[in-house]
Amino acid sequence: MDAALRQRIYEFIEQKGLRKTAQRDAIIAAAFGTHEHFTAEALLEMSKKIEPSVSRATVYRTLPLLVECGVLKELDLGREQKVYDPNFVDHPHHNHLICVDCDKIVEFEDQNIELLEECISRRLGFSPSSKMVRIEAKCDELKRLGECKNRGKGK
Amino acid sequence: MDAALRQRIYEFIEQKGLRKTAQRDAIIAAAFGTHEHFTAEALLEMSKKIEPSVSRATVYRTLPLLVECGVLKELDLGREQKVYDPNFVDHPHHNHLICVDCDKIVEFEDQNIELLEECISRRLGFSPSSKMVRIEAKCDELKRLGECKNRGKGK
DNA sequence: TTAAATGCAAATTATTTGCAGAAGC
DNA sequence: GCTTCTGCAAATAATTTGCATTTAA
Numbered sequence: 239m240d241a242a243l244r245q246r247i248y249e250f251i252e253q254k255g256l257r258k259t260a261q262r263d264a265i266i267a268a269a270f271g272t273h274e275h276f277t278a279e280a281l282l283e284m285s286k287k288i289e290p291s292v293s294r295a296t297v298y299r300t301l302p303l304l305v306e307c308g309v310l311k312e313l314d315l316g317r318e319q320k321v322y323d324p325n326f327v328d329h330p331h332h333n334h335l336i337c338v339d340c341d342k343i344v345e346f347e348d349q350n351i352e353l354l355e356e357c358i359s360r361r362l363g364f365s366p367s368s369k370m371v372r373i374e375a376k377c378d379e380l381k382r383l384g385e386c387k388n389r390g391k392g393k
Numbered sequence: 394m395d396a397a398l399r400q401r402i403y404e405f406i407e408q409k410g411l412r413k414t415a416q417r418d419a420i421i422a423a424a425f426g427t428h429e430h431f432t433a434e435a436l437l438e439m440s441k442k443i444e445p446s447v448s449r450a451t452v453y454r455t456l457p458l459l460v461e462c463g464v465l466k467e468l469d470l471g472r473e474q475k476v477y478d479p480n481f482v483d484h485p486h487h488n489h490l491i492c493v494d495c496d497k498i499v500e501f502e503d504q505n506i507e508l509l510e511e512c513i514s515r516r517l518g519f520s521p522s523s524k525m526v527r528i529e530a531k532c533d534e535l536k537r538l539g540e541c542k543n544r545g546k547g548k
Numbered sequence: 549t550t551a552a553a554t555g556c557a558a559a560t561t562a563t564t565t566g567c568a569g570a571a572g573c
Numbered sequence: 574g575c576t577t578c579t580g581c582a583a584a585t586a587a588t589t590t591g592c593a594t595t596t597a598a
Contacts (some may be wrong), residue, residue, distance in 0.1 A: 314471040365536035375527045381520035
């Protein structure tokens with residue numbers, strides 16, 4: 239895990255008058271030990287491997303903290319469970335493309351869409367800050383075979 | 394409610410070997426008696442005004458039917474509750490822009506974004522069919538005042 | 549007549565919360 | 574020592590489902 243990121247998080251925690259605990263440490267290490275998206279449940283499992291005393295409640299209480307800190311992004315990918323993305327620290331402007339069938343996710347950055355969403359937002363009287371785009375489409379496998387092997391499994 | 398739409402729905406129901414019931418009639422009439430988005434709960438209320446015997450369970454069982462029929466679109470707007478959009482029958486290619494704070498929704502169509510999402514999808518190995526874009530941004534009020542009057546209320 | 553549809557209430561599932569004890573500062 | 578944190582278990586809240594009964598065709 240990146241040292242600068244670690245410092246940023248712990249400064250945030252200190253500034254808010256919060257405390258450094260073994261459980262939080264484990265959750266933070268787990269969250270940024272991967273570049274994959276994860277759910278609260280998955281983060282719980284990863285955290286427990288580092289510090290077995292981590293409970294589900296503490297994971298659910300820590301996630302909003304990391305989102306507020308700006309290091310984790312809560313994604314709404316149209317699933318039952320919320321998904322968290324640790325990659326916004328490195329790529330603050332990326333967007334997501336999701337297969338409508340198997341939930342496969344691809345991250346992408348695109349100057350044109352960046353510009354276009356700004357134009358559209360302005361035209362409709364919205365401020366172009368804090369924008370995000372999500373494209374749903376059919377993955378290649380779905381297109382070729384009519385369905386995905388990993389249907390519903392996500393990625 | 395549009396006669397052609399009504400016929401389309403009832404043909405779909407008949408084709409599937411399903412039956413015409415007073416409750417379904419009421420739910421369908423309620424769903425397409427508005428051009429606003431609605432939740433399952435809101436649809437229940439609207440349907441009850443037409444046919445008081447409509448129950449929550451029947452609403453929840455009828456919604457997927459109308460989605461399958463292609464006349465209603467289930468939107469994922471990042472809220473707790475699912476939202477349904479009856480406007481795809483008239484405007485099959487529209488997208489949504491949502492305020493990150495007050496959940497205000499604006500529908501829009503745009504040739505450029507249509508084309509761009511097709512390019513991006515293809516480039517990433519996705520089929521450009523079934524695509525949809527959702528833009529989150531700050532509404533004018535949020536931008537000017539720092540918060541929205543209707544924060545969290547949706548629209 | 550018979551398969552589908554209904555309402556009700558109980559079940560499910562992700563997330564949140566109250567509380568008493570544990571622990572950071 | 575005082576306040577924040579924690580795990581646990583119970584509470585929420587939207588949606589789904591089992592079942593006995595009703596009803597369309």
